[in-house]
Amino acid sequence: xxxxxxxxxxxxxxxxxxxxxxxxxxxxxxxxxxxxxxxxxxxxxxxxxxxxxxxxxxxxxxxxxxxxxxxxxxxxxxxxxxxxxxxxxxxxxxxxxxxxxxxxxxxxxxxxxxxxxxxxxxxxxxxxxxxxxxxxxxxxxxxxxxxxxxxxxxxxxxxxxxxxxxxxxxxxxxxxxxxxxxxxxxxxxxxxxxxxxxxxxxxxxxxxxxxxxxxxxxxxxxxxxxxxxxxxxxxxxxxxxxxxxxxxxxxxxxxxxxxxxxxxxxxxxxxxxxxxxxxxxxxxxxxxxxxxxxxxxxxxxxxxxxxxxxxxxxxxxxxxxxxxxxxxxxxxxxxxxxxxxxxxxxxx
Ligand SMILES: Cc1cc2nc3c(=O)[nH]c(=O)nc-3n(C[C@H](O)[C@H](O)[C@H](O)COP(=O)(O)O)c2cc1C
Numbered sequence: 001x002x003x004x005x006x007x008x009x010x011x012x013x014x015x016x017x018x019x020x021x022x023x024x025x026x027x028x029x030x031x032x033x034x035x036x037x038x039x040x041x042x043x044x045x046x047x048x049x050x051x052x053x054x055x056x057x058x059x060x061x062x063x064x065x066x067x068x069x070x071x072x073x074x075x076x077x078x079x080x081x082x083x084x085x086x087x088x089x090x091x092x093x094x095x096x097x098x099x100x101x102x103x104x105x106x107x108x109x110x111x112x113x114x115x116x117x118x119x120x121x122x123x124x125x126x127x128x129x130x131x132x133x134x135x136x137x138x139x140x141x142x143x144x145x146x147x148x149x150x151x152x153x154x155x156x157x158x159x160x161x162x163x164x165x166x167x168x169x170x171x172x173x174x175x176x177x178x179x180x181x182x183x184x185x186x187x188x189x190x191x192x193x194x195x196x197x198x199x200x201x202x203x204x205x206x207x208x209x210x211x212x213x214x215x216x217x218x219x220x221x222x223x224x225x226x227x228x229x230x231x232x233x234x235x236x237x238x239x240x241x242x243x244x245x246x247x248x249x250x251x252x253x254x255x256x257x258x259x260x261x262x263x264x265x266x267x268x269x270x271x272x273x274x275x276x277x278x279x280x281x282x283x284x285x286x287x288x289x290x291x292x293x294x295x296x297x298x299x300x301x302x303x304x305x306x307x308x309x310x311x312x313x314x315x316x317x318x319x320x321x322x323x324x325x326x327x328x329x330x331x332x333x334x335x336x337x338x339x340x341x342x343x344x345x346x347x348x
Contacts, residue, residue, distance in 0.1 A: 001305075004049065008330025013115075021111040021120070025327075029076070032084035032331070042087050050089035050335045053342030057091065059319060060296050061184050061226045061253060065151050067091030067338025069309065072300050072321035073155035073186065073230070077128040079137040086150045089335025094256075094321060095134065096155030097188050100173040102130030103160055106193060114266060114273075118304065118328045122260070123269035125193040126157050131177040138181035154182035155230065156213070157191060164196040168208050172216045179217035179225045187213055190232035190259035192270040198232055201239065203246045210250055226253030226296070233258035233279040233301060240283055244290035254296030256321070257283040273324035277302025281315045288316025304329065306340045313341075 001009075016024055036042045056064040070092035071085045079095040086093065105127025112121045128134070134154070141147035156174040158167045171187060179185060187210060189200040200206055210229060217225040229252065231243055240257075247255060258280045260270025280301025287297050299317030303309050304325040312320055326333060 002332055002336045004332025005329050005336060008332065009328070012328060012330065017113065017115060020109075021113050022108060025075075025111065029081050029084075032088065033081050036081070036084035036087050042083075045331075046087045049332045050087050051339065052089070053339050055342065057319075057342075059151075060294075061151070061319075063151050063183055065091040065319070067334075068313070068318075068341055069303070069320045069322060069334055069338050070094060070151075070153070070298075071326070071334070072323040073097055073153075073188065074122075074124070075323055075326070077126075079134050079141065079152075079154075082141055082150055082152060083146060085334075088331050089338055091338055092151035092153065092183070092319075094153035094155050094186060095138075096128070096186070097126050097157035097191065098128050098131050098134045098154060098174055098178065099126050099157050099159040100131050100170045100177075101159040101161055102133065103127065110269070112267070112269070114271075117273060117275055118324070119271055119273035119275050120324045120327060121264075121266050121269045121271050123193045125160065126191065131156070131174040135177045135181060138178065142181050151183045152181070153184045153186055153228075154178045155186040155188050157188040158194060158197055158200070160194055164199065167200055167205070168212050171209050172212045175213040175216040176220045179221040182217075182221075182225060184226040184228060184253060185213065185217055186228045186230050186256050188230045188259070190230050192232070192260060192262045198234075201231060201235060201243065203242050206243070206246060207250070210246065210252060214250065214252065228252065228254045228256050228296065228298065230256040230259055231283065233261045233276050233283055234263055235283070237286055240286045241290045244287050247291060247295055252295070254298065254318075255287050255291070256298040256300060257287055258301045272301070273328070274302045274304060277308060281311060284312060284315040284317050303337075306337060306344075309337060309341055310344065
């Protein structure tokens, strides 16, 4: 563990735990955004904490990334902090979940820490400013050279006001508005905090959503847009295999595995961090087995250190993401993990 990560963990244990988790989240994002907006300062942070490994990693998403670890969806829901996350050494950034309609999300409190397990629990409910606002932010981001240089995935979900029967149209609207600015799209059907959402993982419901999103995205962007689907760790093995078969059938780009779990006894909401790691690894392994070598698998769930990240790669993930590990380990962590992984990566 680097000195920066050690210092942050001390700060976390003594000070940050006293701040309401959602308030701490807002403060942290504001700080990262603020630093990224000051040229001299952001340059200094990029050159230290966010220092890049020497060789970029080729991906099957069409673009190389500077590091295999990216930021998982949910932290930068409205694409306000993409340059800041890039500055801290994340290899790529998945923004969202964005919904077609702006929405407030669930009432607070809706985010809890479980420090003994280094876990988080949330029932945020897709609070976000909606697909139009996200598209406008991404348009502005992509109008700069630095903004175009970051690999950005856009995670889309169903609006709460849209009945489950009309999910296809709701996802299609988001895909249409956002595809042009996205390096890839992730169709999120696995968050536990929108009623009925996870039922959309059943292949008969999922097929029309995924095929329509792919069609609309390609048409709107005027190019082929890689589309991935994000699954829950609570699917049973056969359902994971069924999703893999659907990805193959529709020639989609791949799968993001996994979202938070509801298999816990802490209270409402989905649990993230180390408690999901073992199942996330299993799901990645099942997917890789079933999909073969072609499609992309992004492994996410409880990655907190280099051995955990390596285990996820060994299970068959091409790329990694983290959310909770970043909260517990702080701003020096993504860059240091990406550098450590690059040191152990076979060259070529
Ligand atoms: C507070 C919070 C909000 C999240 N919001 C989203 C979201 O909007 N969309 C999504 O696909 N995943 C969301 N996630 C799930 C993460 O992207 C990730 O799949 C999950 O937390 C497991 O990774 P981790 O153990 O590294 O946190 C959220 C997670 C947390 C902790």
